[in-house]
Amino acid sequence: MRGRLAPEDVGLRSVGRRRTPGLRRQEVAELAAVSIDWYIRLEQGRAGAPGSAVLDALAEALRLSPVEREYLHLTARGEAPPRPLLDQRGGVTTSLRAILDGMPMLPAYVVDHSFDILAHNAAATAMFGDGFGHGTASNVALLLFLDPDARRGQLNWEQIARETVGALRANAAKYPDDPRMQAVIARLRAGHRDFAAWWGDHTVGERCSGVKRVAHPAAGVLTVSYDMFSAPEASEQRLMVLTPVDAESEVRLRGLVTAHSRRVAREAGDESGVGEAEKVEKAAVLAG
Known part of the structure; x- marks a missing residue:
């Protein structure tokens, strides 16, 4: 990593002839505010386990990428560093928005570290x-714990609710000072006794995939798989996609989404939108 940087790249003035390209050990040590002797021992693997702050200083001095910074921590300490929390106010990327809209028959949405919904597709609205x-x-x-209709609709509510508590606690440990995370947790602890009790048992988990049954007021009972994926270029954004488990659930979900698309098109006075919804339904039937 030293070899790929010139002194000018890091704001230093090049002095004297250099036998090899890149930064000298002394220069890296100065940039990271550590002693040259300690830095040499670190390169040679004789410095013991360095602190996380020192490794971050070295990562900054060597202009490491986020992936390289994580690799440095894993190599030197055997554990990943805390991840910086990205600003989520810009929403999702254009490509992620296209992925959402490109799944017209599958409910999908994007959440951040505190489970705020950043974007969703029309199928998610239908469901x-x-x-x-x-x-x-x-x-x-908040929807899962504080909305009575949402609770009634989740036929295996306790399973999903406990998974959510565990995932929130895991994220809270990553970002203990994040005000939005603290606000969500405080509201849930004050507003739902089950959440308060489960939060107190310190269960930690990761909500990645599973199966749940949803009682929809119009479509009836749907059995769906849920899978959560890491969104590209945003380490704390997750894409959640729901897919029908059986043929009956697939038919019901397809009818639900198509009916929603037609209603939206009619309310907007867009007859072409009604026709487009029918095309999507026919394409889904052919694909099935």
Whole structure:
């Protein structure tokens, strides 16, 4: 890593002839505010386990990428460093938005570290209602615990709820000073006794995949798999996708999404939108 940098790249003036390209050990030590003797021992693997702050200083001095910084911590300490929390206010990327819209028959949405819903597709609105992504329903955890209709609709509510508590606690440990995370947790602890009790048992987990049964007021009972994927270029954004488990659930979900698309098109006075919904339904039938 020293060899790929010139002194000018890090704001230093090049002095004297250099036998090899890149930064000298002395220069890296100065940039990271550590002693040259200690830095030499570190390169040679004789410095013991360095502190996380020192490794971050070295990562900054060597202009390491986020992936290289994590590799440095894993190599030197055997554990990954805390991840910097990215600003989520810009929403999702254009490519991620295209992925959402490119799955017209599968409910999908993107959440951040505190389970705020950053984006969702029309199929998610069809499944969870027009209010999805707004008010209490703008956060998956708040919706799950504080909305009575959402609780009634989740036929295996306790399983999903416990998974959510474990995932929130894991994320809270990563970002203990994040005000949004603290606000969500405080509201849940004050607003739901089950959450408060489960939060107190310090269960930690990762909500990645599973199967759940949802009682929809119009479509009936749907059995769906849920899979959560890390979004590209945003380490704390997750894409959640729901897929039908059986043929009956697939037919019901398809009818639900198509009916929603037609209603939206009619309310907008867009007859071409109605035709487009029918095309999507026919394509889904052919694909099935």
